[in-house]
Structures are given as C-alpha cells and as structure tokens.
Amino acid sequence: MSRSAAAQRYAEALYDVAKAHGEEAVIEQDLREVKKVLEANPEFFEMFASPKLDTQDKQKIIRELFAGANGHVLNMLLLVTEKKRTDEVPDIADEFIRLSYENRGIAEATVYSTRFLTESEAAAISESFSRKVGKQALRIENVVDPSLIGGLRVQIGNRIYDSSVSSKLESLQRQLIGRSTKL
Known part of the structure; x- marks a missing residue:
C-alpha cells in the first residue's frame, strides 16, 4: 500500500513524540483502535469531507468519539482534521506501526x-x-x-x-x- 508523504510525516512526528515520552506501545494500540473505528464506519470520512460541518464541529465530534485515547493521538486527530487530511488517518496509523516494528x-x-x-x-x-x-x-x-x-x-x-x-x-x-x- 502506498502512503502519502504527508501520512509518513505525521506518523514520524507522532512516533518521535511517542518515543520521547515512552508511550510507543500505548499510542500504537490507540492507533489500531482508531483505525478499526474508521474502517468500520466509512460514513465517518464522508461526514468529515462534507463542507456542511465546520472544523470546530468536526473537532468537537473527534474529542467526544476518541475521549479515551492517548492525548498525543487525540492531538494528531485534531490536527489532521484542521488540515483537512482526515482521510490519511489509516495510513498514518499503518506507518506509525511500521516505524514501531522497525525500531523494535x-x-x-x-x-x-x-x-x-x-x-x-x-x-x-x-x-x-x-x-x-x-x-x-x-x-x-x-x-x-x-x-x-x-x-x-x-x-x-x-x-x-x-x-x-x-x-x-x-x-x-x-x-x-x-x-x-x-x-
């Protein structure tokens, strides 16, 4: 699966933060869960592509939906929403996991x-x-x-x-x- 350069950059940045805080395993697990949720609900991407919702409303939904996630994962989700790159989240998760495996x-x-x-x-x-x-x-x-x-x-x-x-x-x-x- 080819990943965009943006997804790789987000994953690398998140991995650097995770490693600095010793939270690689926790963030990896949270990203797996986020990816499962997104793959099980394709309408989520449609909703976030819709211009009917503004960025603040989208971020509010993310805060509620992923309230139990690691703070760094939540911040990444909020950032990609602001940058209109929500569709990259599964690739970011895959790339993060690849980096984690490579380093271990x-x-x-x-x-x-x-x-x-x-x-x-x-x-x-x-x-x-x-x-x-x-x-x-x-x-x-x-x-x-x-x-x-x-x-x-x-x-x-x-x-x-x-x-x-x-x-x-x-x-x-x-x-x-x-x-x-x-x-």
Missing part, C-alpha cells in the same frame, strides 16, 4: 495453516523465522487455509516459505509430468 526489530508475517495455531506454535514459528529474516520477532497473522492439506506457508514481506503438503504435491506432479513427456 519486529516483522509482520502471515502464516497460512490448515487450522488455527496455538500460542506455543505461533511462538515457535516466530522464533524460527525471525532469525531467517534478521528480526528479533514476528507479529503473526494466522490465516486458516484448508487447501494446504497440511504444513505451513509463511509470508514475511515479499518472501514466502512454503512447506505445505499441497505445494509438495504440485511439485511432485510437475516432476512426474516432466518425466512422462520425455519417455
């Missing part, structure tokens, strides 16, 4: 399996694959895919590690078909 040596991974992983299985996968990509840990999103038949497929960035039964069967099929055409 964490990579995001998607693990495809035939069933949900247990916590110990996810921890073992994180430990094993984080070393392969030079990170300290992985934040794993587990996706259940019964078509794998067995095994795992792990995607970290643009790298894919596939030890699924279905991929091994496909490989075997290609080998067998290749041999039969040579006979």
Whole structure:
C-alpha cells in the first residue's frame, strides 16, 4: 500500500513524540483502535469531507468519539482534521506501526495453516523465522487455509516459505509430468 508523504510525516512526528515520552506501545494500540473505528464506519470520512460541518464541529465530534485515547493521538486527530487530511488517518496509523516494528526489530508475517495455531506454535514459528529474516520477532497473522492439506506457508514481506503438503504435491506432479513427456 502506498502512503502519502504527508501520512509518513505525521506518523514520524507522532512516533518521535511517542518515543520521547515512552508511550510507543500505548499510542500504537490507540492507533489500531482508531483505525478499526474508521474502517468500520466509512460514513465517518464522508461526514468529515462534507463542507456542511465546520472544523470546530468536526473537532468537537473527534474529542467526544476518541475521549479515551492517548492525548498525543487525540492531538494528531485534531490536527489532521484542521488540515483537512482526515482521510490519511489509516495510513498514518499503518506507518506509525511500521516505524514501531522497525525500531523494535519486529516483522509482520502471515502464516497460512490448515487450522488455527496455538500460542506455543505461533511462538515457535516466530522464533524460527525471525532469525531467517534478521528480526528479533514476528507479529503473526494466522490465516486458516484448508487447501494446504497440511504444513505451513509463511509470508514475511515479499518472501514466502512454503512447506505445505499441497505445494509438495504440485511439485511432485510437475516432476512426474516432466518425466512422462520425455519417455
């Protein structure tokens, strides 16, 4: 997903403030919640794009809606509203999380399996694959895919590690078909 330069600047500024106050984890969690709220309510963006509401009214709504959020997150939301960049908030959240992960040596991974992983299985996968990509840990999103038949497929960035039964069967099929055409 491409992010605008403005979203990157807002995220970097917010991350600098969070780091200075030792609040990276709290702000990251609040940004995840803000993003969930915004994604679940697309009409929110429509309302904020409307010229019928002035900036002060929009900021009042934000203060009420996100009253429990960290003060720095709330200030960022008020600022982007004033600058008419409310539509950038999800990208700001994503960029903040990326910066946070980068600074903590964490990579995001998607693990495809035939069933949900247990916590110990996810921890073992994180430990094993984080070393392969030079990170300290992985934040794993587990996706259940019964078509794998067995095994795992792990995607970290643009790298894919596939030890699924279905991929091994496909490989075997290609080998067998290749041999039969040579006979």
